[in-house]
Amino acid sequence: MPPEESPTAPLPPGQRARGDFPRFGLTQFANRFPAETARINLQLEGEVAESVTIGEELRELARVELTADFHCVTTWTTRGLRWSGFRFADFHERLVLPRARPAASAQFVILRGQDGARTSLPLADLLAPDVLLADRLHGEPLSLAHGAPLRLVAPAHYGYKNAKHLSRVAFWSDDRHFRPSAFRFMDHPRARVAFEERGRYFPGWFLRLLYRPLVGPTIRLFARRLEERRRSGAG
Numbered sequence: 001m002p003p004e005e006s007p008t009a010p011l012p013p014g015q016r017a018r019g020d021f022p023r024f025g026l027t028q029f030a031n032r033f034p035a036e037t038a039r040i041n042l043q044l045e046g047e048v049a050e051s052v053t054i055g056e057e058l059r060e061l062a063r064v065e066l067t068a069d070f071h072c073v074t075t076w077t078t079r080g081l082r083w084s085g086f087r088f089a090d091f092h093e094r095l096v097l098p099r100a101r102p103a104a105s106a107q108f109v110i111l112r113g114q115d116g117a118r119t120s121l122p123l124a125d126l127l128a129p130d131v132l133l134a135d136r137l138h139g140e141p142l143s144l145a146h147g148a149p150l151r152l153v154a155p156a157h158y159g160y161k162n163a164k165h166l167s168r169v170a171f172w173s174d175d176r177h178f179r180p181s182a183f184r185f186m187d188h189p190r191a192r193v194a195f196e197e198r199g200r201y202f203p204g205w206f207l208r209l210l211y212r213p214l215v216g217p218t219i220r221l222f223a224r225r226l227e228e229r230r231r232s233g234a235g
């Protein structure tokens with residue numbers, strides 16, 4: 001077995017494996033849920049010739065399966081998640097380029113979720129073959145917890161780049177229009193796991209120490225808000 005498929009392969013620097021896959025994020029999003037969990041509705045905007053909406057036709061792209069580990073910047077990792085969806089590169093070539101016609105210079109991409117969460121990645125990183133717009137996990141449609149109806153899966157980048165409940169994708173020439181959801185020091189423009197790019201300004205080992213105590217309380221908060229939501233009968 002190649003090392004990247006082995007369950008005993010070493011974890012990236014500073015990560016610890018856990019047996020479950022918790023719902024997670026910045027605490028301000030724990031109580032925000034998407035209005036639409038079934039139908040895909042993706043606005044393409046920014047420096048584009050045409051602002052367009054991509055809907056269910058996204059599912060006509062070639063379906064791909066991807067098994068990957070998921071690494072949250074706060075140091076927890078869930079191994080062997082089986083995603084299904086569509087390559088971002090395919091989406092870009094078949095839908096974004098012909099329909100929205102972004103400026104050639106628009107290489108900075110802002111991704112937003114229905115809950116208002118924002119993240120960004122360079123277009124070049126999104127075009128990597130392991131970056132998906134996923135609509136399924138472990139053979140089931142994405143759950144409310146994990147990003148219904150559609151999320152980004154970019155396994156080489158920390159969890160915070162993997163936008164859930166995806167609703168808007170904007171193409172810009174620079175980062176002028178980007179306001180990160182978190183404090184600026186928590187946002188790294190690329191956030192590559194292999195290079196421990198947890199944030200800017202501070203080294204990875206320092207952010208590990210800062211984040212680790214927050215993991216347990218955050219997981220419990222996100223689980224509680226989801227449970228309350230279920231009990232209220234809202235879905």
Ligand SMILES: Nc1nc2c(c(=O)[nH]1)N[C@H]1C(S)=C(S)[C@@H](COP(=O)(O)O)O[C@H]1N2
Nearest residue numbers: 022023024025029072113117146159162164
């Ligand atoms: N829309 C949205 N996307 C999001 C978040 C969020 O709160 N809202 N949290 C991010 C963070 S920090 C992580 S670790 C992962 C968690 O994904 P999960 O809830 O499926 O485990 O989603 C990322 N994408």
Ligand SMILES: [Mo]
Nearest residue numbers: 072073159160
């Ligand atoms: Mo995260």
